[in-house]
Amino acid sequence: MAQPKLRWGVVGTAKIADQLVRAWELSKTNELVAIASRDGAKAKAWAEKNHAGRVFDSYEKMLAADGIDAVYIPLPNSMHKEWTINAARNGKHVLCEKPLADNTQQVEEIIAARDSFKVTIMEAFMYRFHPKTLRAQKMITEGALGEVRQIRASFGFRLSDMNNIRNQKELTGGALMDVGCYCVNIARRIANAEPLAVQARAVWGDTDVDHSLAAVLEFPNDVLANIDCSFQIDTHQWYGVSGTRGHLGVTAPFRMGEDDQVLLYDHEGKHEDLIVRGANEYQMMIDHFADAVLNGKPLAYTLENSLGQARTIDALYQSARTGFRVTL
Numbered sequence: 001m002a003q004p005k006l007r008w009g010v011v012g013t014a015k016i017a018d019q020l021v022r023a024w025e026l027s028k029t030n031e032l033v034a035i036a037s038r039d040g041a042k043a044k045a046w047a048e049k050n051h052a053g054r055v056f057d058s059y060e061k062m063l064a065a066d067g068i069d070a071v072y073i074p075l076p077n078s079m080h081k082e083w084t085i086n087a088a089r090n091g092k093h094v095l096c097e098k099p100l101a102d103n104t105q106q107v108e109e110i111i112a113a114r115d116s117f118k119v120t121i122m123e124a125f126m127y128r129f130h131p132k133t134l135r136a137q138k139m140i141t142e143g144a145l146g147e148v149r150q151i152r153a154s155f156g157f158r159l160s161d162m163n164n165i166r167n168q169k170e171l172t173g174g175a176l177m178d179v180g181c182y183c184v185n186i187a188r189r190i191a192n193a194e195p196l197a198v199q200a201r202a203v204w205g206d207t208d209v210d211h212s213l214a215a216v217l218e219f220p221n222d223v224l225a226n227i228d229c230s231f232q233i234d235t236h237q238w239y240g241v242s243g244t245r246g247h248l249g250v251t252a253p254f255r256m257g258e259d260d261q262v263l264l265y266d267h268e269g270k271h272e273d274l275i276v277r278g279a280n281e282y283q284m285m286i287d288h289f290a291d292a293v294l295n296g297k298p299l300a301y302t303l304e305n306s307l308g309q310a311r312t313i314d315a316l317y318q319s320a321r322t323g324f325r326v327t328l
Contacts, residue, residue: 006290007069009034009054009062009092011083013046014074016097019126021050023282029290036062059083063090070293072124073097076165077172081106084121088113093120093293095286099181100303102172104310111303120293123306125185127254129284132261132276136241136250140190144267146245148223151190153183153239155254156212156230166231167207174209176202176316179237180229182254184312186239187217187225194308195219195315197327202320203232215316256281 008030010017024032032052037043040057047055056062063071063086070093073083081101087094088110100123101107114121127133140148156179159166166173176184188194200215212230219225237255241248246267256278263274291297315326 003028004294005029005031006093006286006293007031007033007067008286009036009056009065009068009071010052011036011059011062011071011073011087012075013037013039013042014076017072017074018050020072020282020286023280023286026280026283027287027290029294030286034062034065034068059086063087063092069093070095070120070289076168077177078102078170081110084110085113088117088119088121091117091119093289095122095124095289097124098185099123099172099177099310099313100306101310104307104314107303107307107310111307114303120289120299121303122289122292122299122301123303123309124285125182125301126281126285127182127256128185128189128301129288130256130261130281131279132250132256132263133253135274135276136248136263137189139248139263139265140241140243144246144265145241145243145248147221148190148241148243150242151187151223151225151239152242153186153225153227154229155179155182155237156228156233157235158233159231162205162207167205167209169208173207174213175229175231176210176213176313178229178231179254180213180227180316181309181313182237183227183229183239184217184316185309186253187219187227188308188312190241191217191219191223191225193220193223195225195312195328197325198312198315198319199325200316200320201323205231210317210320213316213320215319217312 034054035052036056073096195217202210203212205211214228217225249264258278261276265272319326
């Protein structure tokens with residue numbers, strides 16, 4: 001008997017959706033079957049390029065169609081909540097690009113939709129499923145660094161196009177929402193807790209979105225995290241974890257891929273380069289999602305985790321706007 005596969009449709013032809021095409025090709029438990037775009041010609045061209053068998057000229061038509069189990073939503077940030085809930089209402093499971101929604105209230109609405117329509121919904125932070133991330137987390141959990149005391153995370157690149165959706169306030173743009181959310185996410189994961197308080201500073205652009213933001217997050221057990229993100233620097237991504245017995249440096253932590261990776265481990269006055277096998281993190285993510293939908297396995301990251309993420313981002317923006325430390 002053939003192994004059942006989760007049948008996917010894509011809501012929109014955003015460039016980031018191309019990243020999942022290879023993941024679907026590699027996966028034994030997932031397959032791409034449909035694409036929807038408000039531009040029928042664009043949808044047809046995307047389908048021909050990526051071998052999607054069904055083409056829809058509206059999101060609504062695809063969500064109402066039979067033979068599609070789950071949808072991937074790579075739309076602009078401001079559209080995530082609307083179309084995640086619309087998909088859930090139509091009985092479709094949802095993998096939605098990060099950030100899941102604009103704010104805490106919207107995530108709460110998505111949770112209510114999940115519970116009401118009995119579907120599986122997950123925020124698409126793909127880096128969490130890569131072997132490099134899993135190895136780093138295992139080392140930290142097993143005490144290779146001793147007690148964690150400090151976390152540092154940075155992600156940025158140069159964005160000069162002011163018309164880019166990342167620079168549009170009405171589309172929920174900004175450096176924190178685009179790349180800083182990764183820094184928030186890994187800090188929360190390493191601390192294994194939600195922050196108690198945050199304090200942030202930002203550089204605001206002409207369109208009133210943050211072009212750069214830096215912040216301190218205070219976690220329980222005297223753990224501090226320093227994060228920064230920017231649209232004004234050369235491409236850079238990194239995080240580091242310092243504990244009472246060692247330090248771990250993670251290069252290129254949010255865009256890793258299938259080449260072998262390195263973790264930089266310092267302990268007891270010695271340095272080690274730890275080699276970790278590469279993998280397609282998008283495939284690892286959709287395979288995990290399919291296992292949850294097809295086999296009833298629990299998600300490693302639920303919408304309750306996304307709620308903590310949204311609360312932290314809301315507090316960071318509040319602090320950046322007011323200049324004050326914000327408690328959660």
